[in-house]
Amino acid sequence: MESVKVQWRVLVDHRDFLRLFVGNSVSLLGSSVTTVALPLTAVLVLGASPVQMGLLGAVSFLPHLVLGLPAGVWVDRLSYRRVIVGADLLAAAALTAVPILAATGLLQMWQLYVVVVVTGTCSLFSVIAAQSFAPVLVPRRELLAANSALALSNSVVATSGNALGGVLVQLLTAPVAIAVDAVSFLLSALSNARITVAGRSVADSAKESMFKGIWAGFRAALEHPALRATTIAATVGALAGQMQGVIVVLFLVRDLGLSAGLVGLAFAVSGLAGIVGATIGVQITGRLGNGPAFIVGTTLSSLAGLVMAAAGGPPALALAVVIIAQLLRGWGPSLWGINQQTIRQTLTPPALLARTQATWRFLVHGTQPIGALLGGTLATLTSFRTTLVISSLIMLLSTTLALFSPLRTLRQLPDADIATHSR
Template structure:
């Protein structure tokens, strides 16, 4: 935190994530409350939000590796701000439909892919490889703080001015994030390929895939993430529907539940580095999921009253375990990857890990329509728990320290 450039990245992250957390609550509530969307339409909206990982997941890494990461982050922030601003404008003009929402969510999601790939690739350059765990922990901490404050602010704001207008706050957060990131002084050199290695998209994508898929540790992390994210999105797609229609919560109450999840995420960020040191950076990746994911079954068992508060604690535990796991595996992936492949590693990991998220949104909506929101929460809880298996069955089961030597070298 004594590094002024890291402080700027920290502040930009805080504002961008605050905008994202408002979107997380406001966008589905625009569909549910303002447009009276059905369960399947809510699932389709969720799918569009994350479809960018499938559409541009792999080429994004190759493109980002040819550009300055900071410039990609700034550009993505500004364009996302404009896209979000179209939703309240369309609402004011009485033009807003579920298809408009889906289109805005899709464009926003594609831009988020580019931002996230650049962001993950930029951190080792900014803080150095020896500080990755600390850097990831601090950035996870601020993301967790915004997970608390975002829904806590968004809930009352939605109740006061309505979900569409609340998205103006998200747009402003994205724009301010981009403005602060412009001030980061530590610049990268623009990657310059040698004359004998002219950029070729197909070859670059293949090299990134080969690097990731030939390493058992990275494969296990990605497969576990893919399973977890698929069922998490199924769960989250019906969570707001369950809370609003089965429990009878209004936007303020839903915001409090999501803020509780943010509290768990903040605690996870604070303890992540210490837990990794004590348990081992490899073992904590599967243990975090195995211990916390089963607690999510408390939500479909909940009813208005004390059982809902207990279920909210289970969601907070899920967030705690998720952040501990994220810090450990993100630091592992960054440490194992050469600088020139960071963008492609990040994009490949995102493509594999997040590729099933749109499917999860559609399956969540379809399951909610057929079986109901409570049954879908049960399915999601079971699937998230199973996601610990790939890491448990890999070298991560006993790994305490990062691999060294040939495992950190690129594969050609």
């Protein structure tokens, strides 16, 4: 397939990007294992209560809420390579502590909270640096292919990593499985350390105050009409998406009566659809253009909840409708995701890219706890089906905002290379 050839070519032709790609893929595989192993450590080893589990999930959002905006300013003042390698090493150290403490009988819940905060902070800095690094390592005209390759890797790794996590927990126990994640971060650090470009912007942002640096990132994310449209659409969509995320499993089990195996099948379908979407994303974007492809992706994501809300009747029919919804839920994000990233990397001045990335992550990830709270509350007051419909309508609102913006006619991005970065 042509899209796969393009993705493969960008990896082969740009060795430094290949090293970044390998590091990202390896560490994400390990993190997918921890996504399963860490909660199981809390439950099986420490006997965590529902309140403690809720707190464990809540603290994962703290890095984005507290450090999300300053992180972009700090990353702009440092070498991208150094930030990524340092984050990998710190995450590896934090994760290594879990199996050691468990083996010695000293592990406690507060230590898991600390590990989640530390690794979440490392992820925040690493992602901002990596997304700002890609335009330095790859010519602008090949950014879509590069982002598509990363999205494909993320989809494959996330889909397989969770399954691997379950197997490792069964074979090795949950704390030991977390050690696999620690090793993955060490391997990622080795790969990223071999990148020959430092990646620091030529702009000297160190002279700016923190407030001015943060404000510059906000202004860059919202000043350009196309960037403003993608930022607002993604923020509203993330809030509504999290409203759905907290009740989907409950809807499938309690309202539709699906078994655990069928629920797992539904989520596996979404993961596979994400892989397919990332694979053909370049080809679809080539035909539609970056802006229209973004709009199509958000539309597919918005329709997923409405389709799922329509599920009912005999179990076989309900499952068929759910699978259609999950296909949309997998295709949509992969299509709009690679395009929003490419649009932001292309239209943002290099000196402001890390701060713009941080602003985007702060807004998009910062709204998710609010979405989770709204989704749970609305489902309690009404029903799971009603919550799916209302959240989908909110997502369609974000799509409408994008449709009536310059994104509708943004069919081709400038292909001039990003300004020079220091080595």
